[in-house]
Amino acid sequence: MALEITDATFEEVVLKSDKPVLVDFWAEWCGPCKMLTPTINELSEEFEGKAVVGKVDVDANSDFASQYGVRNIPTVLIFQNGEVVGRQVGVAPKQTYVDALNQLV
Numbered sequence: 001m002a003l004e005i006t007d008a009t010f011e012e013v014v015l016k017s018d019k020p021v022l023v024d025f026w027a028e029w030c031g032p033c034k035m036l037t038p039t040i041n042e043l044s045e046e047f048e049g050k051a052v053v054g055k056v057d058v059d060a061n062s063d064f065a066s067q068y069g070v071r072n073i074p075t076v077l078i079f080q081n082g083e084v085v086g087r088q089v090g091v092a093p094k095q096t097y098v099d100a101l102n103q104l105v
Contacts, residue, residue: 003054020104
């Protein structure tokens, strides 16, 4: 399962991570977000120990969604060394996320 990231844990989990971090910004009411959830959970298992894979519920945690200009969901941001190095808006094939992470691990 993907890690649940909140506004309170975002800095520690994402920005200070020594591994690449994939963050799925989503909401419970978002249909495409629900379609993406199984993919995110698979990525979490496949990259365990190599990358951090997490989800931010934008309804409950809007601070960092606003800070990073997330206007449409799902939006997946990939961070390395605290910086955004990748952005995917909308649902993409799993391989898109795999390729992005593989470039960083």
